[in-house]
Amino acid sequence: MSDLIKFVEAEFSEARKKFPSFKAGDTINVHVRITEGNKERVQQFQGTVIQRKNPNSNGETFTVRKISNGIGVERIFPILSPSIEKIELLREGKVRRARLFYLRGRQGKAAKIKEKIRHRK
Amino acid sequence: MRKHLGFKIIIQQKMSGIIGKKVGMTSIFSADGRNVACTLIEAGPCVVTQVKNLETDGYNAVQLAYGERKEKNTPKPLIGHFKKAGTTPKQKVVEFRDFRVEFEGQVDLGKTLEAGQIFIEGDFVDAIGTSKGKGFQGVVKRHGFAGVGGQTHGQHNRQRHPGSIGACSWPSRVFKGMRMAGRTGGDRVKVINLKVLKIYPEKNLLLVSGSVPGPKNSFVILEK
Numbered sequence: 276m277s278d279l280i281k282f283v284e285a286e287f288s289e290a291r292k293k294f295p296s297f298k299a300g301d302t303i304n305v306h307v308r309i310t311e312g313n314k315e316r317v318q319q320f321q322g323t324v325i326q327r328k329n330p331n332s333n334g335e336t337f338t339v340r341k342i343s344n345g346i347g348v349e350r351i352f353p354i355l356s357p358s359i360e361k362i363e364l365l366r367e368g369k370v371r372r373a374r375l376f377y378l379r380g381r382q383g384k385a386a387k388i389k390e391k392i393r394h395r396k
Numbered sequence: 397m398r399k400h401l402g403f404k405i406i407i408q409q410k411m412s413g414i415i416g417k418k419v420g421m422t423s424i425f426s427a428d429g430r431n432v433a434c435t436l437i438e439a440g441p442c443v444v445t446q447v448k449n450l451e452t453d454g455y456n457a458v459q460l461a462y463g464e465r466k467e468k469n470t471p472k473p474l475i476g477h478f479k480k481a482g483t484t485p486k487q488k489v490v491e492f493r494d495f496r497v498e499f500e501g502q503v504d505l506g507k508t509l510e511a512g513q514i515f516i517e518g519d520f521v522d523a524i525g526t527s528k529g530k531g532f533q534g535v536v537k538r539h540g541f542a543g544v545g546g547q548t549h550g551q552h553n554r555q556r557h558p559g560s561i562g563a564c565s566w567p568s569r570v571f572k573g574m575r576m577a578g579r580t581g582g583d584r585v586k587v588i589n590l591k592v593l594k595i596y597p598e599k600n601l602l603l604v605s606g607s608v609p610g611p612k613n614s615f616v617i618l619e620k
Contacts, residue, residue, distance in 0.1 A: 277612075280420045283436055283596075283603060287424045334423050357429050 284333045290355050297337075299324050299375050300368030300388050305339060305352060306361040317360055320350055323368070323388065325375040340378060342386075347379065367391040412496040412514050413619040414439045415462035415488050416602065418525065420612050424593065424603075434593055437523075437602045437616055439511035444503050445481040445489060458495040458503045463487030463615070482506040488615045512597030515620060519592045524617040525610035530581035539575045585609035 297303055304321040322341030329335045335354045340347060352359060368388040378386050416439030423433050446459035463486055467475060470485040478485050483506065495503055502513060515521065535541040535558040543556045558577075562570050587608060594603040608616055 277420050277436075279438065279599070279601060280422055280436055282599070283594075283601065284422055332422070353425075353431060355425055356431070357425050 288333055288355060290357070290359075294354070294362045295364040297324055297362070297364050298367075298370075299326055299373050300370035300391075301364060302366040302368065302388075303339065304363040304365055305350075305359060306363075307352075308358045308360055321365070322348075322350075323375070323378065325349070325378060326373065340375075342382075367393075411492065411494065411619050413460075413490075413492045413617060414509060414511060414514050415442050415460055415490050416440065416511070416616045416618055417463070418608055418610055418612055418614050418616050419601070421607065432593070432605055433607065434603050434605050435523075435590075435608045437604060437608065437618065438600055439515075439602045439616075439618055440509055440600050442509045443481060443483045443486065444505055444507050444509065445478060445483070445486070446491075447503065447505055448491075455493065456495070457491050457493045459489060459491045460509065461486035461489045480505070490617055492619070510597065511600050511602050512595055515592050515595060515602060515618075517592055517595055519620055520589045521592060521604060522586055522588045522619045523590055523604070523608045524584060524586045524619070525608055525614055527581045527583050527585045527609040528611050529579075532578060533580035534577045535575060538577060538580045541575075 301324050302322065303324055304319055307318050307320060309316055309318050320339060320341070322339040325338050325340045327335065327337045333355055336351050337354060338349055338351050340349045342348070367390065369391040370388060375388075378388075416437045419436040419438050421433060421435050423431050426432050440462065442460040442462045444458060445461045448455060448457040448459070450456060461478070461481075461483070465485040465487045467485050470478075475485055502509065530537070534556050536543050536556045541558055544551055544554050544559065547555065558575075561574055561576070587606065590604040590606050590608070592602060592604055595601070596603075602618070610616065
């Protein structure tokens with residue numbers, strides 16, 4: 276990417292700094308601002324990150340998957356979207372790939388991701 | 397300037413502009429939360445290489461030049477032309493007719509014009525560029541034909557064909573200008589009303605909404 280584009284994008288990517296770093300396989304809780312009529316409230320969406328697209332650019336998005344009432348639900352968020360209020364990192368997953376589309380075909384215990392064990396230094 | 401054409405009175409708008417280079421695209425979130433695609437353009441600095449006026453040339457215009465060029469790659473007559481303006485050889489030379497009066501004094505021979513002098517944030521500009529070449533393309537891509545409707549009812553091997561190109565014994569020929577397959581892209585294209593979202597005067601950068609014709613690093617003419 277051109278240096279000039281990076282220079283411009285750096286100015287608009289302030290929002291990125293307030294989020295924890297997370298990867299595919301991690302379980303996160305996204306707080307999303309939602310406007311209903313003229314009222315605004317915060318909704319939470321908790322699930323597994325299955326991919327991060329166009330990383331480190333301003334067009335970056337990430338996909339969160341959860342099982343809601345037995346039905347798989349995926350939501351795509353632009354990382355710089357002003358409607359994202361907060362991202363909580365709940366659990367780090369141990370996975371071998373960057374895109375976890377294989378989770379879509381699995382249910383129950385088969386769709387479980389092992390937790391990453393961080394050894395004390 | 398007012399021109400009388402039949403019953404319509406057309407007010408000729410005086411314009412100003414600058415030459416630039418397309419850097420690339422990105423997207424930003426606007427104040428109301430929309431994700432806006434935008435193009436970054438390196439606009440200027442341009443040098444005024446000629447000022448035309450009514451007495452000597454028959455019309456008013458300002459000629460701008462942009463982009464450095466090696467002297468050994470420049471034709472001799474052009475070198476002389478740039479020397480007259482007191483600058484080094486440039487890559488792109490564009491004439492702007494009827495440059496706005498408010499820039500009088502700034503557009504004398506040899507003076508430099510920068511993006512910050514001409515545009516302000518919130519302006520609507522037109523961008524002219526040469527679109528990306530697509531090669532030999534069929535009518536569906538080239539002219540937006542719908543193709544043949546389906547694959548059934550005896551149709552095969554003609555899904556993206558133009559269909560009929562005319563009648564039979566009259567006129568016994570195909571009319572001129574019939575839209576057919578051929579070389580696509582590589583044309584001069586003008587995109588109008590792009591909003592200037594941001595200006596970086598120290599780097600001569602313009603961030604405009606929407607897309608601009610042509611590949612990265614191609615010349616773009618911006619008009620206001």
